[in-house]
Amino acid sequence: MLITPPKVNSNYKIGIIEDDALLAQMLRTLLQADHRVESVILAHDLREGLDLIATRSMDFLIVDIGLPDGDGTTAIQQVRTTQPDCTVMVYSVFEDDARLFKALQAGAHGYIQKQDATEGFLETLLNRQDGCVVSPAIAKRMVGFFAEIVLPTASTTADKNILSARENEVLVFISQGKSLNEISRVMGLSQHTTKTYLRRIYEKLEVNSKLLAVQKAKENFWI
Known part of the structure; x- marks a missing residue:
């Protein structure tokens, strides 16, 4: 060395x-x-x-x-x-x-x-x-x-698919620190629709906060 x-x-x-x-x-x-x-x-x-x-x-x-x-x-x-x-x-x-x-x-x-x-x-x-x-x-x-770090496997990729493309896009924006208002504007969505995507993300990932959603996604190499 x-x-x-x-x-x-x-x-x-x-x-x-x-x-x-x-x-x-x-x-x-x-x-x-x-x-x-x-x-x-x-x-x-x-x-x-x-x-x-x-x-x-x-x-x-x-x-x-x-x-x-x-x-x-x-x-x-x-x-x-x-x-x-x-x-x-x-x-x-x-x-x-x-x-x-x-x-x-x-x-x-x-x-x-x-x-x-x-x-x-x-x-x-x-x-x-x-x-x-x-x-x-x-x-x-x-x-x-x-x-101990293992590269994402096929099962990890499959788990990612529990989120739709739009839900995953919302999650990526959340990980970048964007507010729901900003996400709605960038994606051309109403705030109601953006909140609906966020609620579905919580349900599918079995979490109750943005922080936990992003943490789980990063731990599993989803984003």
Whole structure:
């Protein structure tokens, strides 16, 4: 697996968002021991982390996603928007699929478990691939997750046919966030007809909300 060369500049500015003060200080000590590091700034909750992102330019941001006042993925989204050149690494005890993929979808460049952190942490940041760096345990979970994904089968396609073409079209528009008024206008239907299609979708998919209808359709590769 090819690895991109480290950044050629030094004097790295690193931010850490970690609510455990002892762990944060330990990580800061590890990073400051490297002569290439100019500064390491700590934030101990999401509010402080967002302030850090808004006021300090950083080369790297290390984020714990389990913060006392919110989800660390909010900080990931914010820094990826305002400082797109900043490398973002999740540093967390969590390894469940939901947190892992939520963090990566938010824009994290890697996901390292706290128990896997070593004195080479800076090299992990510098040598990250353009894709993603993860702990061995996290990599194993990712492989397992994708191995369980099964391509749509004939039965799945048949299930999709429980919706008519027009009902499926309405469902696609709903998944795009369009309102019933917008769907009616785009499809040239009356609001009454659009509501009738939506009611039939609920009945056929055995759900009672737009969110559940879209979720079921996506889980089964229907849309």
